[in-house]
Amino acid sequence: MPSCSLFGGDLRGGSLLQAEGPDTGKTVRNPPIQCVLLRFLLRLCACLPAKCRENRGDITMVTRRIMHVDLDAFFVSVEQVDHPELKGKPVVVGGRPDARGVVAAASYEARALGVHSAMPLRTAARLCPQCIFVEGNFARYSETSRKFMAILAEFTPFIEPMGLDEAYLDVTGFESLHGTIRQMGYSIKKMVRSELGINASVGIANSKVVAKIASDASKPDGLIEVAPGGEAAFLAPLPIRRMPGIGEKTEPVFKRLGIVTIGTLSQMPAESLKKLLGNHGEHLRNMALGIDDSPVQAREEAKSMSRETTFGEDVHDRQVLEATLRYLSERVGAGLRRNGRFARCVTLKLRYSDFVTITRNCTLQQMTDADGVIFDAGLKLLRTALLKEKKAVRLVGIGVTGFSESGRQLSLLDDTTLRLEKLDKAVDRIRGKYGFGAIQTGRTMKLKELFEENERGYNLHTPGLSR
Ligand SMILES: [Mg+2]
Secondary structure, three states, X not given: OOOOOOOOOOOOOOOOOEEOOOOOOOOOOOOOHHHHHXXXXXXXXXXXXXXXXXXXXXXXXXXXXXXXXXXXXXHHHHHXXXXXXXXXXXXXXXOOOOOOOEOOEEOHHHHOOOOOOOOEHHHHHHHOOOOEEEOOOHHHHHHHHHHHHHHHHOOOOOEEEEOOOEEEEEOOOOHHHHOOHHHHHHHHHHHHHHHXXXXXXXXXXXXXXXXXXXXXXXOOOOEEEOOOOOHHHHHOOOEHHHOOOOOOOHHHHHHHOXXXXXXXXXXXXXXHHHHHHOHHHHHHHHHHOOOOOOOOOOOOOOOEEEEEEEXXXXXXXXXXXXXXXXXXXXXXXXXXXXXXXXXXXXXXXEEEOOOOEEEEEEEEEEEEOOHHHHHHHHHHHHHHHHHHOOOOEEEEEEEEEOOEOOOOOHHHOOHHHHHHHHHHHHHHHHHHHHOHHHXXXXXXXXXHHOOEEEOOEEEOOOOOOOO
């Protein structure tokens, strides 16, 4: 499982990394009491097989059933729900075709024309001039993701979210509740479709790795169940690219060795694979045989929160950098307050015109959720960095870590901090009612010259959606 770092660009480790963009901060639906009762019963029933396993101390006595649910072309699907005229068209989410960011998601129609995620937007525009490019709306994706996870929670409490649009579910012993696990998979697909308007693909197997490969293989809008004992046979004919962890770089290495399918990989002598790839070789071989005991683990609370943006053109102007940093600090601060969190560490991220990227951090004397305190810390780090390096800046970001919900000694807080925090909350209320532009600091006014505004804030270039 990938580890998460601040600015890691990946939500898997529980980071609240958000590309800059509008944010509603709204959460989930409120389940009716029947749902709460049903969920309680499900949890009770679901605990039984797990308990049995523990008591027997023999995990092999129970055949695990793991389900992997993955929303199809997630960002694009949300856009198509909001803008039905995009349905059936080649759509690219991530920014304008002349922007410098990368493709965050492509519709199946765009994929057929050679466009894929992480491809530079300009390359996508060249390959597919007829593609429709949309900026993306991260707040909508987060909101839809929360609803998706809430739907899954109605089926099992054992959920391991992977990013915004996929999750592993441990559904061992759930047959009696849903008829069969396959029927449960179809019920999930149906509920996701009717409540979110999006297709989900489902894989069911005895392990996470096989369930994931099965859901990938079933796309779009499919369901594949691999019967216990049938894992190796299911995997054997599939291209090795289907294996998690084998990507653009490693695939050619295997191909040079004549390993094209997962089946040939599984037949490689363990020693040769170990020689070639160390312990990872053995792990890959086990996965190729469908052997994977890793448990479904509920995700930990987010440990970091950050905002960053790439400029349309590299920036030398210190005022612009500071104004952007101020704006990003305000978005981070608003995120903290919305989540009732306080942070102790502030991290600045800079990417220069030559793509060299640095991060600098500092620890605050007191935990805070105040925009001003976060910005001041970030500004000090920025000024120190700019003194040392004169290159133009391509990307700037600010993040916070070291969270607590109530880890502060109020008696140690000075008047200024308390006043700042009170002011932030008042500003949040006004912005919540009248839009971000209703109140701006002198510093962020500078951004009016550079970016368009909408009711939720500045429309920064190349929002660099994390997934
Ligand atoms: Mg997906």
